[in-house]
Amino acid sequence: MPLPFFKKQLAKVLPSKIKSDEPKSPAYPRLFEPLDLGFTTLKNRIVMGSMHTGLEDRFYHYGKLATYFEARAKGGVGLIITGGISPNKEGWLTPLAGTLNRSGDVIHHKRVTRAVQKHGAKILLQILHSGRYGYHPFVVAPSPIKSPISPFKPRQMSIKNIQATIQDFAHTAWLAKKAGYDGVEIMGSEGYLINQFLSSRTNHRHDEYGGALDNRLKFALQIVQAIREAVGEGFIISFRLPMIELIEDGLTMQEVIKIACSLENAGVTLLNTGIGWHEAKIPTIVTSVPRASFARYTQAVKQAVGIPVIAANRINMPKTAEHILATGQADLVQLARPLLADENWANKAYHHQDELINTCIGCNQACLDHTFAGQKVSCLVNPMACHESEYRLKPAKKPKKIIVIGAGVAGLSAALTAAKRGHQVSIYEARQHIGGQFNYAKVIAGKEEFFETIRYFRHQLDLYQVQIHLGVKVDEVMLNQLSADHVIVATGVTPRMLPTDFIGRDLPQVIGYDELLSGKKIAGDKVAVLGAGGIGFDVAEFLVNGSQVTDAVNEPDYEPVMPSVDDFFEQWGVAKSSHYEQSGGLVSPNPPKPARQVYLLQRSKGKLGKTLNKTTGWVHKAHIKQAGVIQMSGVQYEKITDEGLWVMVDGVLQLLRVDTVVLCIGQESVNDLMPKLGSTPKADFHAIGGAKSAERLDAKRAIKEGFELALWL
16 A cells, blocks of 8 residues: 555544644634633633543543543543542442542542643533432432432431531542642532432421522532632632423522522532433433523523523534524533544534534433443443543554445444554445434434434545445455455344244235335334334334435435424423423423324333333333333234234234334344355455344444454454
């Protein structure tokens, strides 16, 4: 391979080389406007929000944590907020969780602050006391009311305990200053301890810390005052405020504004946005939540205070962020998961490269789902996230010719990673478009973000000069003619069909999910969906929403229409007014009338949806319940006739009079191009994603397998 080409590829590997020249005019002038806080200046309005990664809890992981944060600081973020660190053991989220309450802890935290600040970013330590949300026997709360998300009933805090906890907050903040942090963020929302004091839902006290709002607010104000006294004036104090709690007996906006003004008077520098409690039954961050849905509530607070306010939740692209600032809804914007997905988000936005941003799709599969499973956090669309110290994107010692067969996300991930390392890569795809199964997901109402991943790969592959051959079905003869060093078989899966002897399997009303979601076939008014895994739930939601697939969805420049915020609020029962008067901002939900009658069936007994992801599955289940989907388990499929689907349930034969039967009964690998036993292929063959195994296939596994293979080649 010519040396100039290799040098060009090597330059592309380095994140700092996105563009060497300064843009003539910033695409997003407000986003990149510095913010003067009086005693210090933030270089732009982009805040990396707090996320617990699993690296904060052990001192021996702080080198990895520093590398992770440094990548985001180098990527152009103005302000970073760490994952929550407890001020004492009662405040742990889990046993032996991260704390900063000893002088010996300072040396480990200095590794983080130095790594961030050398790139011109500021960093805050978030102080989080879990209160009744803790998963350990030492939990405390303002009142002894058990949380629905923890098995432990909390002990009611005494006055002495409250005062000691206030001093613990101040001591942690003082140590944070010694460790080089530019400030701290006090976690006062999402149902954690301070929020538990603020809310009459969890504060049933009758002393000076309970009753009227002025009393319930006292704990938060005393924490702020104690911290300010401990750290002095030249130190940022951010307070994460519950802008809308989305729970019964929650705060009204008038009360939120009163709290905000009191915090400003107490010495808070910034007010950050918190939305909902962890026990709330309203989606707030999943894919189906429209972008920047809750910024209107942040704006209501901003109009009432004189200190900067940060907007948060489902802000994943620069255009959305700029709009929030331009319309006066906030002074800064907070991104959390979007900076897992792309550490260079800010630099790409600054250099007019939105099309190269690896957009967060709000799936939660490798971030929050990992957190709740006690695993290290990463990102479905970016396996490098939180593993920067383990994965090294090094230039290949000897560039090779690599053929990737299949342009699903597994193949795209392998091709892009290999090309970044300097390999010569070509992709062959039998269809006329890239994206594989993501092309089915992207047409589900609420999953429009999946378009963004396909867009990202398309532009990145072009940047790294990957040759893409669409509409080409590869066979063994063609492979021999291509004479590659490595062949990556990423041909994915095909939907499993009914057994050949099943009566009615060939009737025209029996269709696969791929035929439905590609627009090849249209379902009738009454539909039975066989299989209640992730695809079955997606199909059920597609059907009840009345979604239709058009040819436009396969056009490269197609931009999906995102759901309306007001429609979303009406469906789930959220007050539309930014100055809501309802407790917790809750109103009666009014879901739309379903477009079809849908039956969702599974063969195994028990509740449907057990295999869905923890942090998003409940949303899918709630949605199909709203839509009146009839859920049936323990079903034996007997036959399909022109009358409908015949099933056996508890020994009773039933007829479901449906117009269409959609099959979501599993998938089978497509790997016929893999060499047969005893053959001697000219290239090294590798199977990834669905071609490797169809069992428990998901995009997280597919993308990661492609990424890891390409790192090894």
